[in-house]
Structures are given as structure tokens and as C-alpha cells.
């Protein structure tokens with residue numbers, strides 16, 4: 313088994329043949345690690361996430377996941393988009409069950425027909441993020457932090473090897489953001505590889521092992537997150 317969760321080589325992307333958004337990205341991410349992606353707005357973080365999540369295709373270069381050339385099953389990638397992608401009119405539990413759609417089938421997921429085993433699984437995922445007591449609450453009644461937990465549960469429900477979390481916890485107050493980050497690190501354990509993008513440097517420094525810095529679509533640096541000091545931050549954001 314490959315020691316690496318993600319290996320990216322010479323990745324270029326220009327939608328519709330226009331200007332390049334990603335310019336020759338090389339990146340290797342170790343299995344079970346937590347990596348933070350930082351960079352100014354528009355630097356290409358979400359684009360890179362979408363490409364790892366195979367929502368868009370590169371013009372040049374390749375991405376291999378777990379040593380496989382694009383063969384890691386899609387459900388093994390838990391993608392938590394910036395806007396979380398929850399169905400607000402459904403309950404927390406129903407949203408988590410959507411994470412099992414590849415096992416349940418699309419039609420049954422839409423109809424809300426879920427095997428008892430999957431409902432039990434979904435309850436366990438909610439319990440992992442301390443949200444079991446809100447299982448039957450509609451998402452529009454939940455707080456921002458609780459919604460974030462539902463999105464994490466839904467990703468866990470997929471049984472992922474890799475979780476991609478774009479602008480993770482960015483809409484939350486600092487205390488809640490840190491609390492959720494701590495929980496995320498705990499539930500991911502050694503088996504899940506976590507990649508987050510964030511504008512919060514202290515979150516990157518305190519919770520990830522490695523920080524990758526993007527600027528104008530170029531990977532300008534890759535450092536141990538403990539090295540994220542004021543000089544580095546100035547270099548990135550000015």
C-alpha cells in the first residue's frame with residue numbers, strides 16, 4: 313500500500329483555455345496526516361480541492377490517490393464544500409444518510425428509504441461529533457457549529473480515506489472553530505487523511521502538520537506548520 317494519500321505532479325488548469333488558475337503544482341501528502349492549504353483569495357485553493365475531488369479535470373499533470381491513478385472510489389473521498397452543501401429542510405440525520413448514497417442507491421436516497429443498518433451507522437457518525445441529540449432537528453434550526461458537525465458526519469458516513477474540507481470552520485467564532493477542529497482531528501484518527509483550506513493561520517499552525525502555500529496558482533512553499541510565523545504570513549498575504 314502506498315505511504316501517500318495524495319501525489320500530484322505537474323498540475324495545470326485553465327478553464328476554457330483561458331488564463332491558468334493552477335500552474336505546475338507538485339504535491340505529496342502523507343497518509344493519515346493533516347495538511348493545511350493557505351493562500352490569498354483567488355490563489356486557487358478551491359480549484360485544487362475540486363481537482364483532488366475529481367469534480368474538475370486538469371489540462372496537464374496527474375493526481376494519484378493512495379498510489380492509484382484516479383482509481384480511488386469516489387465515496388472514499390469526503391468533500392466538505394465551503395457552503396457545506398446541506399439540505400436545510402431535512403433533518404441532521406437525513407443529511408448524514410445522504411453520505412451513504414453510494415451504498416443505498418440514488419433513488420432510495422431521494423425517497424428517503426434507508427436500511428436500518430445505515431440509520432444505525434448515521435447515528436454513530438452523529439454521536440462521534442456529539443450531535444446525536446439533534447438527529448431529528450431540521451438543519452435550518454441548527455447553529456453554524458452544529459451544521460459544520462452535520463457536514464463532518466455526512467463525510468464520515470462515506471467511510472472516507474481522505475477528507476477535503478474547504479474553508480473549514482470559516483464562518484464560526486474562534487472558540488467554536490477550535491473546538492470543531494479538535495474534534496475533527498480526534499475522529500479522523502490515524503486512518504483518515506485530512507486536507508483543509510483556511511484563512512485562519514493559527515488553525516493551520518495548531519492543527520496541521522504541514523502547510524502548503526498557494527499564490528496566484530503557484531505552490532510557493534511547503535513548510536512544517538510550526539514554522540508559520542509573522543514573516544511567512546506577510547510573505548503570503550502581501
Ligand SMILES: Nc1ncnc2c1ncn2[C@@H]1O[C@H](COP(=O)(O)OP(=O)(O)OP(=O)(O)O)[C@@H](O)[C@H]1O
Nearest residue numbers: 327330333351352353354355356357358359360479
Ligand atoms: N471555472 C472557472 N472559470 C474561470 N475562472 C475561474 C473558474 N474557477 C475559478 N476561477 C478563478 O480562479 C481563481 C482561483 O479561484 P479559487 O476559487 O480556486 O480561489 P481560492 O483560493 O479558493 O479563493 P478564496 O480564498 O476566495 O476561496 C479565481 O480568480 C477564480 O475567479
Ligand SMILES: [Mg+2]
Nearest residue numbers: 357358478479
Ligand atoms: Mg476557495
